[in-house]
Amino acid sequence: MFRPLELFIGLRYTRAKRRNHFISFISLVSMAGIALGVMALIVVISVMNGFDNELRTRILGMVSHATIAGVGESVRDWPEVIKKAEANPRVLGAAPYTEREAMLQGQRVAGALVRGILPEQEPKVSEVGKKMVAGELHDLVAGGFGIVLGKELAYKLGVDVGEKIVVYAPEIRATPVGAVPRLKSFTVVGIFEIGMEEFDSGLAIVHLADAQRLYQTDGPDGVRLKLDDMFKALGVARELAGDLGGLYRVRDWMQGHQNFFRAIAMEKRVMFMILSLIVAVAAFNLVSTLVMLVTDKQADIAILRTLGATPGSIMGVFMVQGVFVGVIGILIGVVSGVIMALNLEAVVKWIEHTFGVAFLSPDVYYISDLPSDMHWSDVGLIALLGFVFSLLATIYPAWRAARTEPAAALRYE
Known part of the structure; x- marks a missing residue:
């Protein structure tokens, strides 16, 4: 027999055609929202890294890494x-x-x-x-x-x-x-x-x-x-x-530009926090999806309980389903985000050429390109964040499913 049972039933529910197509629609919306949030977060953080790296390169092209000066x-x-x-x-x-x-x-x-x-x-x-x-x-x-x-x-x-x-x-x-x-x-x-x-x-x-x-x-x-x-x-x-x-005073480059790079780092953290809310909102759409699914599967839950399934097993079934939807959304978001971040400059130039617009005009901005510097550590952190949000979103619906009383659920079946 397939083990663990919770994983088998949870994936089975995911593959099965549901009677309520509205639940399937909400699941797809949740998956798309997670994917979009993860992709946006990867692209924006990559752009922030790109600007940070570009500014460091330009500044350090003129400012020495360290200076030895007389007192x-x-x-x-x-x-x-x-x-x-x-x-x-x-x-x-x-x-x-x-x-x-x-x-x-x-x-x-x-x-x-x-x-x-x-x-x-x-x-x-x-x-x-x-x-x-x-x-x-x-x-x-x-x-x-x-x-x-x-x-x-x-x-x-x-x-x-x-x-x-x-x-x-x-x-x-x-x-x-x-x-x-x-x-x-x-x-x-x-x-x-x-x-x-x-x-x-x-x-x-x-x-x-x-x-x-x-x-x-x-x-x-x-x-x-x-x-x-x-x-x-x-x-x-x-x-x-x-x-x-x-005998001499020695200074490093950060002492002269410390506030500037601190401001960039702070802006990057704030952008990460704000865009994380997009992932959080999309992930918590899973709550409504799973609550409706639990209501739709009351009879199935009752039968499983009468066959000996524990409340923990019932929780595991629905947590598997919610996490599965979240993981698929995260994978789609990571793949699309990485592709976009690696090809961002070419995509922006294509949009500018096609629609005749200039996002960063050379007449106004010193950095006229949109630099992108993707770090795999950032991608991993964003994927982990999306997974944690998805996992948290499944806890309440799964707990509610585990509290289902078999007699009450089967009364009108």
């Missing part, structure tokens, strides 16, 4: 600092930098962060060289007073490659005619576009030697590092601080 002074022995930093197996590259705020004047005036770099070492720690839309990073030479601007910053200043701008340093120098700001004329030798407003409209890059002459410093402000795992930047930073004897 109130320049890092004059920066070659030795780089040597010690690169001795750490997790450090992939290191490069010196100077970074100060300044006022830039072209046809118009705009404030920006002016970063001094060594063009030959900068590719070790950032991807700005790969984001050039005009000119090359290597066009920056010591003493040439060239400058590379973000695309939006160049637009604000009203300048293009080959034109000159004046950079005003935020220091005052005394002259016979009074106090005047330190300034220097630079030639625009390149324009980059990262796709982040923070950098495209607020960052200018010059050669490290030119930055030191402009700001009258005797060395770089610090050393920027690139690591093999950006999520372990804090631990590596603390380790380097110990190796350097506490």
